Amino acid sequence: MDDRQFRSAMGKFATGVTVITTEVDGEVHGMTANAFMSVSLEPKLVVISIGEKARILNKIKESKIFSVNILAADQKELSMIFAGQLKEHREVEFDCLDGKPVLSGVVAQIACEVSAEHLEGDHTLFIGKVTDIHLEDSEPLVFYSGRYRSLLEE
Numbered sequence: 001m002d003d004r005q006f007r008s009a010m011g012k013f014a015t016g017v018t019v020i021t022t023e024v025d026g027e028v029h030g031m032t033a034n035a036f037m038s039v040s041l042e043p044k045l046v047v048i049s050i051g052e053k054a055r056i057l058n059k060i061k062e063s064k065i066f067s068v069n070i071l072a073a074d075q076k077e078l079s080m081i082f083a084g085q086l087k088e089h090r091e092v093e094f095d096c097l098d099g100k101p102v103l104s105g106v107v108a109q110i111a112c113e114v115s116a117e118h119l120e121g122d123h124t125l126f127i128g129k130v131t132d133i134h135l136e137d138s139e140p141l142v143f144y145s146g147r148y149r150s151l152l153e154e
C-alpha cells in the first residue's frame with residue numbers, strides 16, 4: 001500500500017468542508033479541514049485533526065480555543081482561500097460566537113474550547129468542548145474524491 005492508494009481510499013469518504021478558525025493576540029487564523037467529527041453528546045465534544053506542518057497547529061495550542069465553520073454550498077472560494085489554493089491574499093471578515101472567531105454565511109458555527117490534544121503520527125487531534133452553536137438553514141459544500149461537490153448536483 002503506497003501513500004497515493006491510502007489518500008485515494010480516504011478520499012472515498014464523502015465529507016462536508018469546514019474552516020477551523022482560532023485567534024491569538026487579536027489575530028484570526030483559519031484553515032480548511034474535513035477531518036472533523038462529533039465525539040460525545042454528554043458532554044458535547046467534537047474532534048479535529050491538524051497536520052504537523054499547518055501553521056494553525058501552534059496557534060490552537062496557544063489559544064486553547066477554535067471554531068468549526070461548516071461551509072455552505074456557495075462557499076467553495078472560502079475553502080480554497082483557507083487551504084492556500086488561491087495565489088493572492090483575500091480579506092475575510094470574521095464574526096464572533098461566544099468570544100471565538102467564526103465565518104458568516106456558513107451552515108453551522110461551532111465554538112469550542114480545547115479539552116484535550118493527542119499527537120498521533122503526523123497529525124494532532126484536538127478534542128473540543130462545544131461552548132456554543134449557531135445554525136443556518138442552507139445546503140452544505142461537499143468534498144469527495146478530491147473534488148468539491150454539492151448535494152444539489154443532478
Ligand code: FAD
Binds near residue numbers: 032081086
Ligand atoms: P496557512 O497556509 O497559513 O493558511 C492557509 C491559507 O489561509 C493561506 O492562504 C492564508 O492566507 C489563509 N488565511 C489564514 N488566515 C486568514 C485570515 N485571517 N484572512 C484571510 N486569509 C487567511 N489539513 C489538515 O491538517 N487537516 C484537515 O482535516 C485538512 N482537510 C482538508 C480538506 C480539504 C477539502 C482541503 C482542500 C485541505 C485540507 N487540509 C487539511 C489541508 C490544509 O487546508 C492546508 O494544508 C492549509 O494550507 C494548511 O494550513 P496552515 O495553517 O498552514 O495555513
